Amino acid sequence: MEILQVHNLCKTYGNGEVQVHALKNVSFTLDKGEFCAVVGESGSGKSTLLNCIGALDAPSSGKILIDGNELFAMKEEARTIFRRRNIGFIFQSFQLVAELNVEQNIIFPLLLDYCRPDPAVVEETLEILGLKDRRHHLPRQLSGGQQQRVAIGRALITRPKLILADEPTGNLDSKNSQEVLDLLIKASRRYQQTILMITHNNSLAAAADRVLRVADGMLTDLGRTDGKGDAFRDEKLS
16 A cells, blocks of 8 residues: 655756756655665755655645645645644654653644543553653653654654654664664554655665665665665665
8 A cells, every 4th residue: 555655756946057956756655564765965855855745845846645645735724734644753853842741742743733642552652662761851851862762752643644754863873773773663563654764874774675765856766675784785875
């Protein structure tokens, strides 16, 4: 079942001599439960792609469908509500609310949508994240790895159709990076979450189900990994 469909996506910034073609006819699909990594040099168009899929930026042309719903055929208010309910975001800089504790940060998307959190789901999420004993801690009382786990919980709590992760391990050391990767893999397998992750870390990319490369605004599907990705990591991503 295809959760994400991207058709001939283009994004152009500026006009005339300063015009920049950030995305050039990008097309691909993701199935339910697929964990896909996007690699590429800085400025290649990776973040632009993620921002368009997340409806944080509008493409110049092309179509994006999530679970059969065309994002930019919706009016702005409807698209905002759809994004809040169907897309989870994990950012490199965590972007937690400093005044809210761990549990409050995790359930924040539900409160924004005027939904009552299910206590059992909250407990399960805290258990999976290994944060039950930190539930009342504020972000400043957590390590970087713990803060990113909270951000993952916030993305998971609404059980969105799609999770977009933009360099989720960029501010973490190798140990915490591996823990974050393990949590994303667990979410993909346990909840059949579809995840699209930007990363510069070749080892993390090789652990995904599939790898896409973006270069000069164009996308190439590098295919599926073997779960370990040793040859894939060394030969295709370096």
